Each structure stands twice: as structure tokens, then as C-alpha cells.
Amino acid sequence: MNVLLDNLGLYGSAFAGTVRLFLVAAVGSLVLGVLLAAMRVSPVPILRTFGAGYVQIVRNTPLTLVFFFFAFAYPRLEIADLSFFARACTALIVYTAAFVCEVVRSGINTVPVGQAEASRALGFTFGQTLGAVVLPQALRAVVPPLTNIEIALLKNTTIAAGFSVFEAGGIYQNLSERGYNVLTGLLWVAVGFLILVVPLNLLQRNLERRWSVAR
Template sequence: MNVLTDNYSLFGRGLWGTVQLTLLAGALSLVVGVIVAGFRVSPVTALRAFGTAWVTVLRNTPLTLLFFAVLLGLPRFGLVLPFRVFAILALGAYTSAFICEAVRAGINTVPLGQGEAARSLGMTFTQTLSLVVLPQAARAVISPIGSTLIALAKNSAIAGSFSVTELLGTYKPLNELGYSIVWTFVWIAVGYLIVTLTISAVFHVLERKLGVAR
């Protein structure tokens, strides 16, 4: 227990770092994921090809390798940013591929007649997608998106290996100070539970209010 009471500030900084990574990377992944999902169902061949390539590459690339590519590769092209920003970009891009597939699955649940009716009224593809299809698809994708963001919160632990302040990284200074590694990881696990259970609770409420009736 002393490991927690003696190091509230350290655990607090780590927990807040994980929350920030989850919120910012989650927001990025949602925006990019929805856009790429639109590409995947677009009538434009080039956009469909780009969306397919985005999802295929990112879903089949280990996240650690993606971190190396972003944090060590982009500076070689003159893009120098704080490591936290690079971590958010890596986490957001990786997670966006899974968000994209969840949204695309939701789009496929919307009856074809909805899109045909919108087009018969003179709506463009973008208008049909944003005003008719996505609002209906959103109801079906609340649960899978919640699960994806929970995975994102846990994946953020990789950022600690790249000098980014987050929860798992707190074990290094505590281990050097001689605290029990077992209790250190117990409290780290509790911290991750707080984050993931909060996300789960938020999406449970959203699913009850907005989800498809069962």
C-alpha cells in the first residue's frame, strides 16, 4: 500500500498521461476512421483503393513497429514534434483502421433503400452519407467503437517506452526506488481499470439511449 500513498503524484501524472493519450488519440481515430469508412464505400475507385490500403496496412502492422516508424521515421523527413504528439498520431492512426471497419459494418446495416431514396431527392453521395446513412449507422456501432477505444487505452502503454508520460511507465522510477514490483503493477492495473471501466460505462449509457433496440 505504501507504494501508492508515498507516490500519489507520480501515479497521478501517469494516470493523467494515459487519459490524455486516450482522449486525444481517440478523437483523432474517430475523425479519421469515419472519413476512411466513407472512402471505403465511395463510388470513386481511387478513394476506395486508398481506404482499403489504409485499413489493410495499419491493421496488419504491429503497433510497436508503427511507433518506431512515426517517432523515429518522421523526424528524418524534417517533421520534428514532441514525442507525445507523435504517440498520439501513432495511436490515432492505428486505431482509426479498426474504427473504420466498425463504421463500415454499421453502414452495411442501413437498408439500401435509404440511400436510393436520398439520391432520388437529388442528394449527392456526401450528403447521403453524412445526413442519411451515418446517423442510422451510428446506432449500430456504439458498442464496437467502445470496445475499440478500451483497447486504445490499453495500447497507450506502449508510449511509455518512448519517453511519453503514461501509467505503465511509472513502474521504472518506483522499481529504482526499491518499491515492491508486485504492488506497483497492482496499482497500475487499478489505474487502467479506472480508465477502461469509465469508457465502458459511458458507452453503456450511450448504447441504452441511442443504440438499436433489442
């Protein structure tokens, strides 16, 4: 307990950074992932090709390599001067969106084709059909796998510690410098992540209960 109590401020600020990083990346990856899923089921061939290519490339690229690109290669492009926090968020969004896309696309495939055909018969455009008819049903069907992706995203935020972003993954460095037992400190980090994951699991169960799909 001494390791935790003596460094309570350190743990608090580090996990606050983790939560900020997670929230920004979670929202960004969900938005980008849904857009990519829409591209993958789009009737426009070039959009389908782009969506499929993005997913295949990013899913098979290690997350650390994505971080390396935004930490070291991106500044050389001289596009915009972003902070390390913004670059870490972008890396997590780019990587996680590929997995969100596939989950949402699988949910879209569970919606009966007849519903899309009926909406088109009523004069709905592809965007209206997707947004008003298909996606609301698809998102209800993919709550469990989508929650698992967000939990994985939460744990992936620890990689940002190696790229000058202070969050829970960087606590061990500070503890080592202060002469504390690093192993004990990391055990408290694990407890902290467990506390953060529990609300996500409760949210998943609540949404599943409210959005249960009759089969």
C-alpha cells in the first residue's frame, strides 16, 4: 500500500491521461470505423476498394509501427504541428478503426437484405437506407464485440508511454527513478486498469439487455 499511497498523485495524473487518451480515441475510432464500414458496403467500387485496402493494411500492421510513424515520420511531412498527445490519439484511432469497421460490417450483414430493398423501393438513397434502417439494427447486434475492441483500445493506450505521452503505462519509469518497488507499482497499475474495464463491461451488459435482438 505504501507504493500506492506515497505516489497517489502520480497514479491519479497518469490514469487521468489514460482516460483522456481512451475517450478521444474511442470516439474517433468509432466514427472512422463506421465510415469505413459504409465504404465497404457501398455500391461505389472505388469506395469499397479503399475501405478493404485500409482494413487489410492497418489490421496487419503492428500498433507500435503505427505509433512510430506518427511519432517520427509524420513530423517530416510538415502537414500540421501536432502535440505528442494528438499524434498518440491519431495513431490509436487509425489502428482501432480498422477493427471497428469489420465488426460494424459484420453487423450490417446480419440485417435482412429485404429491409434495404424495401427502403430503396420507397425511394431512400443508399445513405438514408444505411443511416436510418441498417446501421441502427447493426449496431445493436455488435455491442459485445465492439465493447471488446474498446477494452483492447484501453489497454493499447499503454504503448503511448514510449512516445512521450504520460499515462498509466509510464508509471513504472517514475517509480524506478524514485526507488520504489516497480513490480508492486505495476500490480497497482493492473488494478487500475481492472477498475476502468469494469464500467465498460457493465455498459455492455446494460446495452445488451436494452437492445436485445429477438432471434
